[in-house]
Amino acid sequence: MTQVHSSPRLPVSKPLLAVLLVLQIVVGTTAFGYARGLWSDDRAADSLALVAPVANRPTSIESAMVAGSVVARRWSGDSVLMTASVQVDWPWEVTAGEEDVAPGGWVFLTYRTTDEQTGETLSVVVERLSGRVVSVEEVEWETPPTTEVRVGPDFSTSLDAVRAAEDTIGQRYRQDCPDRRHLTRVSLTNQPRSDQADGGIWLVTYDDTAEPTRNVVSVIVDAGSGRVIDIDDRSLPCDAGAEP
Numbered sequence: 001m002t003q004v005h006s007s008p009r010l011p012v013s014k015p016l017l018a019v020l021l022v023l024q025i026v027v028g029t030t031a032f033g034y035a036r037g038l039w040s041d042d043r044a045a046d047s048l049a050l051v052a053p054v055a056n057r058p059t060s061i062e063s064a065m066v067a068g069s070v071v072a073r074r075w076s077g078d079s080v081l082m083t084a085s086v087q088v089d090w091p092w093e094v095t096a097g098e099e100d101v102a103p104g105g106w107v108f109l110t111y112r113t114t115d116e117q118t119g120e121t122l123s124v125v126v127e128r129l130s131g132r133v134v135s136v137e138e139v140e141w142e143t144p145p146t147t148e149v150r151v152g153p154d155f156s157t158s159l160d161a162v163r164a165a166e167d168t169i170g171q172r173y174r175q176d177c178p179d180r181r182h183l184t185r186v187s188l189t190n191q192p193r194s195d196q197a198d199g200g201i202w203l204v205t206y207d208d209t210a211e212p213t214r215n216v217v218s219v220i221v222d223a224g225s226g227r228v229i230d231i232d233d234r235s236l237p238c239d240a241g242a243e244p
Contacts, residue, residue: 058101058103060157060158062157064109064128068111081149083109084110085108086159087184088101088185094175107126112148123137124136152200155200164219164228177208184206188201200222200224204220217231218231
């Protein structure tokens with residue numbers, strides 16, 4: 001597997017990167033367990049109606065957790081955060097030197113119960129532009145999940161991770177062909193840890209619609225310091241990656 005790194009080289013083991021990519025896939029597909037369907041009884045309707053929009057926008061994982069935790073506590077008093085990710089939808093035009101993270105996209109939060117007998121999770125979706133909870137879905141698992149993520153008070157934020165990725169490679173990557181490269185995903189994992197990251201890692205990935213089956217650029221950011229510790233660039237030139 002050929003990898004192109006920025007200079008100077010940022011050494012992180014490739015098994016670590018592979019595991020992180022798998023974890024991000026899990027984050028994005030959590031709702032596909034044994035789905036019991038939309039949590040569509042009166043509790044869901046009441047929760048969506050009563051939860052105030054996120055105050056700080058553009059919405060990040062951290063700000064969405066305020067609304068998400070309200071819904072989760074109404075669902076189960078012992079709920080804990082299982083996965084957290086944010087999708088940033090960029091405009092199809094890139095302005096060189098821009099520092100703001102685009103406001104479009106979604107935050108995906110999944111909570112689980114600590115009851116080992118039930119094996120249930122609740123997926124909460126927050127629209128970034130409005131800051132509103134737009135969907136809740138309960139999922140029943142044959143084997144109760146045990147994953148948990150913790151957003152430390154001294155962590156860099158999910159949007160800080162996006163900015164770090166943008167500064168190192170992301171903006172340049174998107175600018176080459178912005179009509180195809182306009183989707184960024186960020187997820188948090190507390191494990192595994194590398195020698196350079198203590199407590200948590202942000203995984204930032206960039207998609208290309210001409211290569212829909214893989215993440216073509218991946219950036220690992222230390223959640224504690226906000227420092228980029230690895231870049232995996234498998235992108236092709238825009239003309240080479242275009243569909244026929």
